[in-house]
Structures are given as structure tokens and as C-alpha cells.
Amino acid sequence: MAAHNNDIEKGSIHAITPQEALGKNNGTLPASYGQAVRPSRIGNPGSLGLFSFASTTLMLSLYNIQTRNIHHPNVVVGMAIFCGGLAQLLAGMWEFPRGNVFGGTAFSSYGAFWMSYATILIPGSGIVAAFDGNDEELASGLGIFLVTWTLVTFFLLIAALRKNVGFILLFAFLTVTFAALAAGELAASVNSTKAGGVLGVITAFIAYYVGLSELLTSEDMAVVRLPLGIFPKRVD
Incomplete structure (x- = not known):
């Protein structure tokens, strides 16, 4: 010692x-x-978290649009548990020792979101079965679930306002995506759910762009750099 x-x-x-x-x-x-403050030797986990989030969001959003007449989103369960859930949760936990509270909070939160959403869809969890065929009550429960995540995303959008344009667009589109999906459940509106799916696809590709930008930035020999619209720091 x-x-x-x-x-x-x-x-x-x-x-x-x-x-x-x-x-x-x-x-x-x-x-x-x-x-x-001890410098962290942990590599930037941002790309892992963003790619995991984007891939799972893209898949579920395509289901919400009813691509190829898909009406049941259960195939996303595996992605939601391991990619959107576990991989994002790990990315969030790695962000905290790097001193990135925003990244740690966002990745950990959405990792928990995907795991909880997957749990709802797993028949063995008994969550859907507990409603005993009462689709209206189930839709209301899912609507409240999505409204809660709309609020969380909006709070993160406020925190992202001094980050860069890429993150602002990401959380802005994600906020309206959650809002549209919540409206679809609460109002039993298929069109609102489909609109949420379209917005989710856009959100996913924004996340891919931001994740690729961070990945290229972390590579010293990267030939291409993707701008994120970083704001200049204010000098007091």
C-alpha cells in the first residue's frame, strides 16, 4: 500500500x-x-452503443411499418435482449469510467428499455397473458410505457443541445418516434404506429451516421471523416 x-x-x-x-x-x-482525475484507457464504446441501438430500432421500425406484411414484432426479441439491450448496457457502463455521464446515461437507459420491451414480448414472462385477452387494457399499458420513454428521450434531447447537431437530430427524431408509437397504442391508430415506424427508420440511420462518425474519428488512419456539427466551446 x-x-x-x-x-x-x-x-x-x-x-x-x-x-x-x-x-x-x-x-x-x-x-x-x-x-x-485518472485518465481512462477504455476505448470509445460510442459506436458499439449507437450501432446496437440503430440496428434494433431499424428492425422494429420496419415491423411497425408492416414491411412484407409482418404484423408481429416478436422476431426482434433476440436483438432487443442481446444487441439493443446487453450491448448498449455494456457500452453505457464503459462510458461512465471515461467520464461521459451523458453517454453512460443514454446507452444504459436504452439498453434497459430494449431488455424490458423484449421481456414484454416473451410469452414465458406472462406479461401479455396477464391481460387475459383484454387488448384495450394492454394497449393502454403499452401506451403509458411508451409515453414514459418519450419523456426520458426529451430530457436527453435537452442535454444534447450543447453536444452537436448529430445528437440533437438523433434525440429529436427519437422523441417524436416514441410519441407517435405511444399515440398509436393509446388511440388504437395503425397510421400513428406506421408513422412511428417511418420516424424510427430515419432515427436508426441518423444513429448509424453518428456511430460511424465516432468510429472513424477514433481511427488515426481513417481516410474519411463524417462531420457531426460540433458547436465551438464558449470562452468565458
Whole structure:
């Protein structure tokens, strides 16, 4: 333990106490606080999360449009559990140690969304069976489920306003997608559900674009760079 402390003191990273980190008098962070932040060696998991989200969203959205006369979305269950769910959840957990609270919150939240949605569709969960054929009550329950995620997405849209144009478009389209799908369930409107499917397809391709941009940015030898419309930082 003593040897470990000596290594910290000799290097460029200095350990500080919680009291020093919070500030002894006025609660402000001291200038040395930045030295206590240990740089993460975790690679950027953003592309993994975005590609996983985009692929699962694209598949479900095509089902909502009733592509090739598909009326049951259950084939998406596997994707929702492992790709949209598990892969996104892992991406979110890897974002937190990198200091990206926004990415960690977004990926973890939507990973949980896909897992919970898949659980509803799995017959063995008994969730749909509990409604005992009452389709109207089931639709209302799904509508409230989707309204809740509309609110979560809208809050993330607010947080994305100072990120870049790519993220703003992504969360803006995702917000209206959830809203349209919620309206489709609550109003028993097939047209609203189909509109949500079309909006979901657009959302998926925006997510693909942002994910590819982040992937290319992380590669030093990448020939092509995709702009995201990053806002310049304000100088106080």
C-alpha cells in the first residue's frame, strides 16, 4: 500500500482527500482537482452503443411499418435482449469510467428499455397473458410505457443541445418516434404506429451516421471523416 502511494506521489497524478476535492470553505473545486482525475484507457464504446441501438430500432421500425406484411414484432426479441439491450448496457457502463455521464446515461437507459420491451414480448414472462385477452387494457399499458420513454428521450434531447447537431437530430427524431408509437397504442391508430415506424427508420440511420462518425474519428488512419456539427466551446 505504501509503495502504491509513493508511485502516485512520484507521477503526474496526485491523490487528494475528499475534503480537498469538495473545497474546505466554499465548496468549490481546487485547481489541483484536475490532477486527481485518472485518465481512462477504455476505448470509445460510442459506436458499439449507437450501432446496437440503430440496428434494433431499424428492425422494429420496419415491423411497425408492416414491411412484407409482418404484423408481429416478436422476431426482434433476440436483438432487443442481446444487441439493443446487453450491448448498449455494456457500452453505457464503459462510458461512465471515461467520464461521459451523458453517454453512460443514454446507452444504459436504452439498453434497459430494449431488455424490458423484449421481456414484454416473451410469452414465458406472462406479461401479455396477464391481460387475459383484454387488448384495450394492454394497449393502454403499452401506451403509458411508451409515453414514459418519450419523456426520458426529451430530457436527453435537452442535454444534447450543447453536444452537436448529430445528437440533437438523433434525440429529436427519437422523441417524436416514441410519441407517435405511444399515440398509436393509446388511440388504437395503425397510421400513428406506421408513422412511428417511418420516424424510427430515419432515427436508426441518423444513429448509424453518428456511430460511424465516432468510429472513424477514433481511427488515426481513417481516410474519411463524417462531420457531426460540433458547436465551438464558449470562452468565458
